[in-house]
Amino acid sequence: MTYYYEFLNDKSSKFWEASQKAKEVTVRYGKIDATGITKTFPFDTPKEAKDFLNKKRMEKEKKGYKTIKKKKTMCSPDKSLNSKSKKCVSKPKLIVKTKVVEKTNHTAPVFNKALPDDWITYDDNDSRAWLTAKRKTQLRQIYNMTLEMVWISERIYGHPEQYYNEPDKWTLSPILSDVTAKEMEGFMRDFRRELARARKDLSAIPKPKLIVKTKVVEKPKPKLIVKSKDKPKLMIKSKTKKTKSLWDVKKDGVMLAHTFKDPKTGNIKNPPKGTPMAPNGWWLSEKYDGYRAIWDGQNFVSRAGNIFEAPQYFKNWMPTDIVLDGELFLGRECFEQCGLFRRKFPDEAEWVSSHVTYNIFDAPAHKGPFETRLDFIKQTITKQCALKGQKGKCPLQLVKQKKIKSEDELNKLFKALVGKGAEGVMLRAPNSPYDPKRSAYLLKVKQQFDDECRIIGYKEGTGKYKGKLGAFNCEMVKNKAVKFDISGMDDAIRGNYLKTHPIGTIVTFTYMGLSSKGVPRHPNYLRIRT
Numbered sequence: 001m002t003y004y005y006e007f008l009n010d011k012s013s014k015f016w017e018a019s020q021k022a023k024e025v026t027v028r029y030g031k032i033d034a035t036g037i038t039k040t041f042p043f044d045t046p047k048e049a050k051d052f053l054n055k056k057r058m059e060k061e062k063k064g065y066k067t068i069k070k071k072k073t074m075c076s077p078d079k080s081l082n083s084k085s086k087k088c089v090s091k092p093k094l095i096v097k098t099k100v101v102e103k104t105n106h107t108a109p110v111f112n113k114a115l116p117d118d119w120i121t122y123d124d125n126d127s128r129a130w131l132t133a134k135r136k137t138q139l140r141q142i143y144n145m146t147l148e149m150v151w152i153s154e155r156i157y158g159h160p161e162q163y164y165n166e167p168d169k170w171t172l173s174p175i176l177s178d179v180t181a182k183e184m185e186g187f188m189r190d191f192r193r194e195l196a197r198a199r200k201d202l203s204a205i206p207k208p209k210l211i212v213k214t215k216v217v218e219k220p221k222p223k224l225i226v227k228s229k230d231k232p233k234l235m236i237k238s239k240t241k242k243t244k245s246l247w248d249v250k251k252d253g254v255m256l257a258h259t260f261k262d263p264k265t266g267n268i269k270n271p272p273k274g275t276p277m278a279p280n281g282w283w284l285s286e287k288y289d290g291y292r293a294i295w296d297g298q299n300f301v302s303r304a305g306n307i308f309e310a311p312q313y314f315k316n317w318m319p320t321d322i323v324l325d326g327e328l329f330l331g332r333e334c335f336e337q338c339g340l341f342r343r344k345f346p347d348e349a350e351w352v353s354s355h356v357t358y359n360i361f362d363a364p365a366h367k368g369p370f371e372t373r374l375d376f377i378k379q380t381i382t383k384q385c386a387l388k389g390q391k392g393k394c395p396l397q398l399v400k401q402k403k404i405k406s407e408d409e410l411n412k413l414f415k416a417l418v419g420k421g422a423e424g425v426m427l428r429a430p431n432s433p434y435d436p437k438r439s440a441y442l443l444k445v446k447q448q449f450d451d452e453c454r455i456i457g458y459k460e461g462t463g464k465y466k467g468k469l470g471a472f473n474c475e476m477v478k479n480k481a482v483k484f485d486i487s488g489m490d491d492a493i494r495g496n497y498l499k500t501h502p503i504g505t506i507v508t509f510t511y512m513g514l515s516s517k518g519v520p521r522h523p524n525y526l527r528i529r530t
Contacts, residue, residue, distance in 0.1 A: 003057060005065035006032060016060050018053055025049050027056070108151055108202070111144040138184055145195045152198045156205065180517045245296035247323040247364055253436030254294060254303040255325070255362065257444040260427060272440050275429045279410045282427045283370065283401045287444060288359055289423040290329035291341045295358070297321060300328065308341045311348035313391040314356065317384055324377070325434075326360035326399070332421030336516060352392055361399040361426075362434055369431040374401060401428070410445070418447045423512075448510045451520070452477045452529055455505045459485060461494065469494040472525065477506060479518070488524035501528070 002019040015036070016029045023043050030036025043049040061067075115136060258269045260278065271277055293300040293308055297320050300308040308328060318324075328341050340350055360381065366373045378398060385394035404410055414425050424446035432441040453474035461470030471485040486509045493500060501507070506529040511520035 003053075004068045005057075005060050006068055007060075007063070007065045008032075009064075016065055018056060020046075020049050020053050022046055023049050025053050025056075108148050108199070111147045111151075113140075113144055113147065115140040115143055134181075135184065138188060141188065142191050145191045149195055149198045152202045156201060180515070180519060183517070245298050245301075246321070247294060247296040247301075249294055249296070249301045249303060250305040252364070254292075255364070255435050255442055256303070256438040257426065257442040258438060258440055260443040260445045269440055269443055271429065272432075275432065275441070278427050278429070278443055279404050279407055281430050282404060282443075283430065284404050284410065284413055285361060285399050285401050285426050285428070286417050286422050287424040287426050287446065288327040288329050288399075289332065289335045290327040290359070291338055293326060293328050293341075293358070294364065295319075295322075295324040295326070297323065300358075309344055309346045311346045311351050313348060314351060314358075314395060316390055317387065317394055317396060318358075319380060319384055322380055323363060323365040324358075324360050324380070325362040325364050326358050329357050329359050329397075330354055332423075357395045357397045359397045359399050361401075364434050364436065366434070369433065370428055371431065373434070403430070414445055414447075423447070446512055448512065449520075450508055450510045450526060452506055452508055453484075453486065453523075455501055455503055455507065456483070457503070458497065465494060469497040472497075472501065472507070474507070474509075474523075482518055482520075484519055484523060486523040486525050488526075493525075 002017060005016045007014045007016075013032045014030065015032050016027070017036075018025060018027045020026075023046055025041045025043070026038065027041070028036045028038045041049070041052060043052065261268055268278060276282075291308065292303055294303070295301075295318055299315075300310055302308060328338075330337055337354070340347065340354065340356075360377055362370075363373045363376055363380075366376055368376070381394075381396045381398055384396055387394075402413070404413065410425070410427075417425060424444060427443040427445065429441040435441050453476050455472045456475050457473030458469060459471040459473060460466075461468045468491075469489065471487045472489075474484060474486055476482040486507075489497070508526045508529050509520070509523045510526050511523045513521050515521055
């Protein structure tokens with residue numbers, strides 16, 4: 001029996017035809033009324049051929065192909081279907097290519113690569129905990145499982161789509177500092193489950209030799225334009241080029257903030273030349289606890305260059321000709337639910353029910369000062385949110401900015417926002433440019449707590465601290481069950497820690513709040529308890 005499907009819309013006019021004969025399945029597809037391309041798939045048994053045919057039919061139906069009950073004439077390779085008479089007629093000489101393609105091996109190689117060094121290397125302004133030996137082993141397993149999933153995806157789809165974004169030291173920051181051992185086991189189970197699914201998909205691919213019998217290469221039909229008293233000219237439209245992203249994060253950079261006050265000296269960060277000392281005359285806004293993302297005209301991209309896959313309905317609200325800088329946000333005190341942004345295949349229903357917003361605070365490609373860029377962002381959001389026919393509520397939000405006059409006003413607003421669950425505040429210099437690096441034009445003020453812990457061990461450093469102290473293994477003085485690592489020591493301590501900080505020493509550290517399990521977030525060494 002022959003099955004015939006057609007797909008018709010404003011842009012496409014395609015057909016797909018398939019039939020089974022004993023142990024073979026013959027497929028023909030292409031533009032309607034064209035000869036198309038014919039392929040034959042041989043199998044070991046008729047049942048395997050039938051299963052393959054049914055699977056392909058289901059795939060076409062899911063894509064929107066409609067079954068045509070009237071049987072279409074299936075011409076032999078040396079004939080073509082006449083669109084008017086619907087009969088097979090001898091076709092003119094065409095270019096015919098024949099090739100045989102062997103399926104590649106479906107067994108994935110063993111991935112056992114070492115964990116990249118830059119996963120555990122941070123700058124002096126980053127107060128993340130250092131990895132324990134066990135945690136490093138677990139992250140290495142996740143890294144190699146991801147590499148295997150990429151390999152499998154290349155075999156299935158022909159391009160390196162991943163089941164998850166490849167992890168890096170920024171997207172895995174919750175694992176480095178916030179996730180408990182029990183939660184880490186949950187991460188491992190999720191990755192193993194996803195890898196098992198990928199392996200199952202790989203095993204379902206049929207393994208016969210794929211024979212491409214005939215492939216007709218037809219020349220494009222030129223458009224004939226005749227002008228009066230002129231010879232006719234043939235005009236052939238060129239193929240449309242793929243649009244490129246408007247901003248390359250890895251090449252063009254991202255603006256990052258310095259800390260408003262040095263936690264050890266208490267000194268305010270010196271401003272750039274010609275800029276007043278913060279916070280006098282600076283702009284203040286809430287610091288959102290979400291995922292920083294650059295909109296490059298096509299995708300949301302992390303500051304490390306990874307794409308956050310978003311549902312199409314969400315991207316339909318975004319402009320295609322403007323670069324924006326903002327935060328994918330779920331709400332205050334919801335950071336632990338932000339894992340949905342790391343999924344390779346986004347769940348539209350989950351994004352809708354989670355009320356995801358994109359809170360915009362800058363426009364990187366705009367050359368004007370900050371105040372001009374703010375007006376530009378307001379106009380852009382008004383224009384995009386006025387689009388008709390879009391799904392759901394417009395997710396674009398403007399980050400509110402308030403110009404402040406003193407440090408007292410800063411502290412007052414900081415306490416008010418933090419009291420409502422905000423992570424902290426950001427300070428932006430007046431009349432400042434978009435400076436795509438860690439810049440003194442942008443400062444962060446986070447809520448900091450301090451507490452005491454007892455040193456119970458040491459972790460050796462890596463990179464520039466190789467052979468020195470990397471981190472102190474600690475337990476809370478008030479609750480010995482809470483164990484974690486702290487860093488942020490100066491080079492003098494790192495080189496002489498055995499004498500200055502023996503086991504049992506109680507130290508004071510700062511942190512940015514507690515995880516759901518009571519573990520300090522971003523703990524940072526301050527001093528020996530006095």
